[in-house]
Structure formats: structure tokens, C-alpha cells
Amino acid sequence: MSGPMDQRKAAILRAVVDEYVQSAEPVGSSYLARVSGIQVSSATIRNDMNLLEHEGYLTQPHTSAGRIPTDKGYRYYVDTFASEVDDSDVLQFKSVEEFFTKAHGALAEMFSDTSRLLTNMTNYAAVVTGPSPETILIRSVQLVSLDSRRVLLLMVDSKGAVEKKVMELANEISEADLEKVSNMLTRKLRGFPLGSLCEPESTGSPDLDQLCTLTVESLKEFQGESEAVYIEGASKVANAFDAVDTVRRVLATLEQHFLVVSLIRDVLSKGQKVAIGSELGIEPLAECSVVVSPYVVEGEQLGSIGLVGPTRMNYPKVLAAVNLVSTGLGKRLSEG
Amino acid sequence: MSGPMDQRKAAILRAVVDEYVQSAEPVGSSYLARVSGIQVSSATIRNDMNLLEHEGYLTQPHTSAGRIPTDKGYRYYVDTFASEVDDSDVLQFKSVEEFFTKAHGALAEMFSDTSRLLTNMTNYAAVVTGPSPETILIRSVQLVSLDSRRVLLLMVDSKGAVEKKVMELANEISEADLEKVSNMLTRKLRGFPLGSLCEPESTGSPDLDQLCTLTVESLKEFQGESEAVYIEGASKVANAFDAVDTVRRVLATLEQHFLVVSLIRDVLSKGQKVAIGSELGIEPLAECSVVVSPYVVEGEQLGSIGLVGPTRMNYPKVLAAVNLVSTGLGKRLSEG
DNA sequence: CGCTGGCACTCGATAGAATAGAGTGCTAAG
DNA sequence: CTTAGCACTCTATTCTATCGAGTGCCAGCG
Structure with missing residues (x-):
């Protein structure tokens, strides 16, 4: 299945993901040739896209439409490119720091406020789990x-x-x-x-x-x-999908807190930070991705924070946000 | 505006509401003549519907479609007919009693479980507010x-x-x-x-x-x-509307807990149990109705429970459920 | 050998025209 | 006051035609 991934194909895949995440429209070869900065003709891009499709990274909604990423495509994108910095968030860094220096009050509030912070930063639904009982x-x-x-x-x-x-x-x-x-x-x-x-x-x-x-x-x-879960921004799910049916399924799933908790636990136990679509193994969340990060207090992983959004998600930004907030929360809790 | 409401017009209004609540389709005169049990011809019904429309109880999505109730129509329906018993809920009575005899644990759990009970009984979003600070x-x-x-x-x-x-x-x-x-x-x-x-x-x-x-x-x-709010079944909102946009607006509003609390307080302070559409005075909830009831512990109104659904809502059933659960909760809390 | 221009082809999306039928308002008669 | 009858309105549906974005493939070029 997976053929060799030369640099140009990777760049094309990347461009498709970036573009599709933003526009929600299938991406065509000529558009990429014009815009993406890849200096080859549309025909060449077409060939590569064809390969990428056969290798399972891209798919077509129907013949004669542009390509959209598959779960596998997103996976490659995340593994390969998401580590690169997203400096558009330098601005937010300040406000996150500010949030955590001002934050106070009971743990429960802390967690739900953190959840709200996350959902506001990203426009996806946010999950914060409290300390695990152990x-x-x-x-x-x-x-x-x-x-x-x-x-x-x-x-x-x-x-x-x-x-x-x-x-x-x-x-x-x-x-x-x-x-x-x-x-x-x-x-x-x-x-x-x-x-x-x-x-x-x-x-x-x-x-x-x-x-x-x-x-x-x-x-x-x-x-x-004590295994508390704080989910905020569920309404954001309605922004992410335009099939009301999908919205219903996702929301109903999010309401089953134990499901969400074990989902997050599963992802973390595999050492992952991101789980994409079918990787979640939960049918109603087939069109969702989850980005998680544990927060560490005094060297221990106490709990975790995460985001649930559509697979068509701005991974670099979301990863940056999750990392930022989890370290912030960890630090804040370490201080007492 | 409001002309005299003779018995037949009231019966027609009632039938329109009942039918529309169930089918979500505009209701026509000939259909009513066939089904509703009103023993007049469709032409007569048509005349009355016309009057009802001019008096503001009904409206047409467009010429040559059936009628649907306006907020005012629902209001009349609720004030006039909703007190009549809905014995379809006798069955549920048992399970509610059972719920409250089994229920235990901290107040917070009690409230969120009650909220879940309500949402499951009715398939609308449920709200339970904790004791008010006074x-x-x-x-x-x-x-x-x-x-x-x-x-x-x-x-x-x-x-x-x-x-x-x-x-x-x-x-x-x-x-x-x-x-x-x-x-x-x-x-x-x-x-x-x-x-x-x-x-x-x-x-x-x-x-x-x-x-x-x-x-x-x-x-x-x-x-x-301490002014805690327990909202469960938000996902049910996605069943109630098919415009994803409406779903988004309603969910976003429900997430602003203080708004929901003051909304419920307003309704109760007017001595009402039901607020319909525009009566709510909250633009994004224009297509929603709210049904509330306080629960009484040792003679005092401690807090309230409520439901948020579409104006196109099964009011008799919902009122029965809310009454049942609020007295159940009140009794349960009085016991300690 | 890899890239590119060219081209035939596919297929969804859009628009227009025709049709069907549900439902109305009105009128005239019982 | 009620009703049958009827002309009228307007949406929803279906069909067709057309457009065009996008593809796959091929032949030629550096």
C-alpha cells in the first residue's frame, strides 16, 4: 500500500490538508499549482495525487472532484509536520500565562475554567479530566x-x-x-x-x-x-459539521463521560497525542479527531486535557494550544 | 386582534397544535376534517382557520400551505388544554417514584441525576437549578x-x-x-x-x-x-431542529448558565410554568420553549427544574413530567 | 526518465421548464 | 351558518440541458 513518500508528494499532501482544513472544499490540482508554492505543473501534481490516493492518503468524494485527506493522510500530516512550530499562537501565549496567574479557587473551578479557556482558544469542544484516583x-x-x-x-x-x-x-x-x-x-x-x-x-x-x-x-x-470530567464548548460541535445528524451523534457521545474518559486514556496509553477518525474506534466519532495531553504536577501525570473536533481540524494550532495549556495547568497546580 | 374564541375554533386550534407537534408538517383543513373528529366540513374548518390566522393564533409558511401555530397559538393551547391530564404518563409515574426512592448521594449528584431523568423522559434538554442562595x-x-x-x-x-x-x-x-x-x-x-x-x-x-x-x-x-445549574441532554437539541444553525445558537445559549438561570427565574417570577418562543425574550431561543417548575422542600421553594425544547413541543407530556419530577425531588429532599 | 501541455471524459452542480397536487379563498346555494 | 364547488396559488418534484471543475492518460520535450 504505502509506496515511497518523496518530498514533493509530502508537500502536496501537506498542502491538501492545509487547504482542506481551511476551506472544507475538495482540493484540485490546478489550484495547488497556482497557490501552494510547489513549482511544478498541475499535471505533475495530478500524477502525485493519483499516487497518494492509491497509497491511501487522499480520497475523492466522487470522480472529477478534488481530493480530500483520508484519516491516514491526516495521520501522516500530524506525524510529519505538526511538530513544526505554529508561531501564530505566540500572541495567545501571553493570555494563557495571564489566565493561569489569575486563576484561583477550587480545583473544580480551575478545571472547568481551563476547559473553557481551551474551547475558546480553539473553537472545538474541550475536555479536562481531573486527577485520576491513584x-x-x-x-x-x-x-x-x-x-x-x-x-x-x-x-x-x-x-x-x-x-x-x-x-x-x-x-x-x-x-x-x-x-x-x-x-x-x-x-x-x-x-x-x-x-x-x-x-x-x-x-x-x-x-x-x-x-x-x-x-x-x-x-x-x-x-x-473524583474522576471528574469537565467538558465545555459542546456547542462548537455544531460549527464543525453541517449534517445535523452528525452533530447529534457526536454530542450524544460526548455526554457519556465515561466513554470520553476511557477514550482519552486509551490514546495516552499508546503514547499518542492525537487520534484521528477511525483510530478512535468509536463509530459515532468516525468524523472526529481528538488531541490530548497529560498535565504534570510535581513529576506526576495527574490528569489530562483534550480537544474533540472534526478530523478536518487545524492540528498545528490545536496541538500548540493543548501543549501550552497543559504545561500551564501543570505549573499552576504545582504551585498549589 | 383577538376575536371571540368559540368552542369549535378552540378545538381546531388544539387539533392543529397536536398534529403539528407530532408531524412537524403544516396542517391542512381537509386533513383535519378527516382525522380530528371535528364534525364539520373542510370548508368550515378553512373559514375558522382563516379567522384564527387573522387573530394571530396560526400562520402559513406560504400561501397554499397548511397552517402552523404561532407562539400565541401555543400559548392559548397551553393555557386552555394543558391542564387536562395526560394519562399516557401513568406508566412513567412508577419509574419516577422508583428513581427517587433509589436516589442517594451528594446533592450535586442528586441534581444531575434528576436532570438526566428529565431529559430521558422527555427527549428535551433538562435543567435543574440548585438551591438559590437566599x-x-x-x-x-x-x-x-x-x-x-x-x-x-x-x-x-x-x-x-x-x-x-x-x-x-x-x-x-x-x-x-x-x-x-x-x-x-x-x-x-x-x-x-x-x-x-x-x-x-x-x-x-x-x-x-x-x-x-x-x-x-x-x-x-x-x-x-452555590447557584449550581445542571444541564443534561443538550444533544437532544440536535433532534429538535434540522437547521444546524439553530442548533448551534441554542446550544451556545444553553452554555451560558447564568442566562439559563435568570431565564428560569424570570418565568417563575411571573407565576408561569411555560414560556414560549418570543416570550423568552432571548433572540437565539426564539424557536424554543421552556417549561419549568419549582421544587418545594419543607414549604420553601428551594430551586427549580425545567426543560428546554422547540416551541413545537409536546406540552401536556412535558408539563406532566416536570410536575411529577419536581414533586418527587421536593419530597426526596424533604426526607433529608 | 521525469515533467508538461493537451485533450477527451466524467460527473456533480446549477438553472430552467413542465407537472402534480396540496391547500387556499371565495362564492353561491342549501 | 354551513357546505360543495371551483379557480387560483405556490411549493415540491422531476426532467433536461448545460456548464465547468477536475481528472486520467498520452505523446512529446528537455
């Missing part, structure tokens, strides 16, 4: 009495985020005992990740033991909840 | 030391919800002082709504005073954050 360490555990039978469990994690849950007790427990258990659990569990909590040893009192068990159970439940 | 009372205030200069503010409200915020301090403050301030503020502020917090009197120590002021400031900030 990386969250317990900092403190507190039990607050609400009324005789109900206790509020508060957990502060290593990032300063707070999780809470109301627990119903079988027996009444005194404030003093609550405090005792709070202190005990904080001492025992501080520094442990939510993922691997073991049962604390017995305290001697069955009532207190029961409370401890219940608390640890509840703490474990925080694991799921 | 109804939230402070139950307790706690300050937790994170490190020398940073303090975590935790507030538990009367519904057991917790808000948190990290505060940066100008000066170091001892754990003992933190505790003192925590206790003092809890004592002073317990039972007050977030909306109306006054400055506590001086403690004597400037450092502590500063901390108090900062804390009260931060508490006030919770007001905005």
Missing part, C-alpha cells in the same frame, strides 16, 4: 456531627480538594468519639492514595470499629467521584 | 490549616452541602487562633443565609480581625458558586 493522597479526615444519627465525612486530599459525604449511623456516637476517630484515621491514612485503603485495626469498641469501617468504605467511594 | 443557611464554619500561610475554609450549610475555598493569609496564624475564629464565626453566623452576612465585630486582635473579614468575604463568594 494519584490522590489523603491529607486529612474529619467527621462532623450533623445530628444524632448522621455524620458528615470530610476528606481533604493532597491537592487541597475536599470530598464530602453524609453517613447514616446505626448507633449514636458522641462528639468526643467522633473526634477520636477523626484523629485516628487521619494519622493512619494520611499520605495513602484513595485507591489502596486497608481496614484499620480494631480500636476495642465495636461502635467505633463500625464507624471506622463505614468511613473507610465511604472514602473508597470518593475514588469514582 | 435559602441557604450557614450551619458551621471551619478553618483548616494547610500550611503556614494557607487556610482551607469549609462551610457546611443547612442542607448538608459543603463549600470550600483555600485562602491565602498575609500573616501566619496559629492553629489555636484558627480554632478560636472557627468557633466564633460558627456561633455568630449559624442560621444566617449566605445572602446577608454582616461584618462580625472586632475581636481585639488585628490579625484575627483580618482573618474574620477574609473569611466572611469568602463565604459571600459561595453565593455565586
